[in-house]
Amino acid sequence: MFRATGRQGRGLLVLLTVLAIVLAACGSSGTAAPSTGGGLLGGSTAAPTTGGGGGVGLSGAAAKLSDISSYKFTMTLAGGTFGSTLSMLGGAAATGGAFTMSGTIVVSPDKAADINMGGFHIIEVGGTDYIDMGTGTFMSTPATGTSMADSFAPATMFSSMVGSTAEGFNKVGNEQKNGVSADHYQGTQAVYGELDSLAGVSGATWTADLWIATDGGYPVSMAIIATSSGAVVYEILFDITNVNDPNNKITAPKV
Secondary structure, X not given: OOOOXXXXXXXXXXXXXXXXXXXXXXXXXXXXXXXXXXXXXXXXXXXXXXXXXXXXXXXXXXXXXXXXOEEEEEEEEEEHHHHHHHHOOOOOOXXXXXXXEEEEEEOOOOOEEEEEEOOXXXXXXXXXXXXXXXXXXXXXXXXXXXXXXXXXXXXHHHHHHHOOOHHHEEEXXXXXXXXXXXXXXXXXXXXXXXXXXXXXXXXOEEEEEEEEEOOOOOEEEEEEEEEEOOEEEEEEEEXXXXXXXXXXXXXXXXX
């Protein structure tokens, strides 16, 4: 993926090692590991299951992100094995044990991404990956395979957490969310029981809310939260905004 050179290269190898541990932990705790070609730039890595209840409305929602030309997103991950490990990366993106990401995704006509995660800045544009390890200087390498950010993109997270539980969500209304009309879904007790297993937590109180764009069928927002004794023990939040905004432009940095 990224070629390691010099002092920055050693730091990158540490980051990649941490992320490899994170991905292995995600797989062992029941969260679906992403496959190449999906996620950040390619849409869903695993289509949610079609079923009763909310399943029909949620089926394939993550893949619909590939049908819009561009968007911005913010994401928060906390708790569980991967959230705790990511927070160890520190930087401005880790606050109170939570790990945040934000960025711009361009799907067409040419795929590109500009992501800030854990104090690191990643840009993918024109067939080249650029990464700034927090030093203010980018290094580059030809883009191949799936990027680091792919593993934690909204499409990947939506598929991983909702894929096997889609039929347990019920549509509760339609409302404005992040500037667009969206169908609002909420999880049922059946969903919460499965989330206990997926997240590797027990005895928590869950809430799970999803918003799917009425026009386009893509995820607009997700908030899956587990609390215990008043404290958040697991959390995945994301919001998608600025859909198809012509100002969503990504350019290569100077290296």
